[in-house]
Amino acid sequence: xxxxTQTPSHQVTQMGQEVILRCxxxxxxxxxxxxxxxxxxxxxxLVSFYNNEISEKSEIFDDQFSVERPDGSxxxxxxxxTKLEDSxxxxxxxxxxxxxxxxxxxxxxxxxxxx
Amino acid sequence: xxxxxxxxxxxxVSEGALVLLRCNYSSSVPPYLFWYVQYPNQxxxxxxxxxxAATLVKGINGFEAEFKKSETSFHLTKPSAHMSDAAExxxxxxxxxxxxxxxxxxxxxxxxxxxP
Numbered sequence: 400x401x402x403x404t405q406t407p408s409h410q411v412t413q414m415g416q417e418v419i420l421r422c423x424x425x426x427x428x429x430x431x432x433x434x435x436x437x438x439x440x441x442x443x444x445l446v447s448f449y450n451n452e453i454s455e456k457s458e459i460f461d462d463q464f465s466v467e468r469p470d471g472s473x474x475x476x477x478x479x480x481t482k483l484e485d486s487x488x489x490x491x492x493x494x495x496x497x498x499x500x501x502x503x504x505x506x507x508x509x510x511x512x513x514x
Numbered sequence: 515x516x517x518x519x520x521x522x523x524x525x526x527v528s529e530g531a532l533v534l535l536r537c538n539y540s541s542s543v544p545p546y547l548f549w550y551v552q553y554p555n556q557x558x559x560x561x562x563x564x565x566x567a568a569t570l571v572k573g574i575n576g577f578e579a580e581f582k583k584s585e586t587s588f589h590l591t592k593p594s595a596h597m598s599d600a601a602e603x604x605x606x607x608x609x610x611x612x613x614x615x616x617x618x619x620x621x622x623x624x625x626x627x628x629x630p
Contacts, residue, residue, distance in 0.1 A: 405557075430616075434618075444619070455617060494616070499565075505550070505557040505559070
């Protein structure tokens with residue numbers, strides 16, 4: 400069964416460093432998403448991406464965040480200068496369409512630890 | 515704004531007992547609702563979804579959920595818990611942006627423990 404793949408599973412970085420979290424969505428999907436879950440809190444929407452541009456972003460997704468689909472298979476989330484509060488589990492998701500009842504398929508997540 | 519609330523961050527049941535995980539939603543429009551499960555070290559996996567076709571929705575692994583508009587609820591149940599059901603369960607509502615793009619708003623999650 401097709402699945403969303405995320406690498407690495409755990410990333411440790413120093414505050415102020417740049418990190419890139421990588422995702423390989425399901426191959427025929429057209430819509431891509433990043434969510435995050437700070438320990439003990441809800442899973443929160445960060446950004447959605449379609450047709451090589453951001454379709455929606457949350458207030459969390461400020462200028463230190465960026466997303467890119469550098470080739471036909473990868474979808475990345477970059478955090479330019481990490482802060483302690485960026486420590487969280489980051490989930491990538493993809494869907495074929497983006498209607499109200501459409502299913503988003505999630506990866507296993509990358510746990511980001513900022514020291 | 516649309517939101518979901520999951521009552522009970524931790525639920526513990528005996529193997530073979532009924533599982534009931536609660537979810538209440540807030541929505542000004544007919545909602546699309548989902549239950550996802552996360553097993554240890556795995557991603558969020560869809561259990562079932564409600565899209566207004568039927569109020570009782572059957573999902574994978576013997577789970578089902580009933581949409582009750584009058585109670586704004588979408589509780590998840592399973593008649594008989596199995597040890598393998600131990601996981602974290604998330605209720606979510608789909609929200610469409612003004613541009614027509616979908617995002618999910620999640621509840622805080624309920625960790626289900628199943629003991630022998």
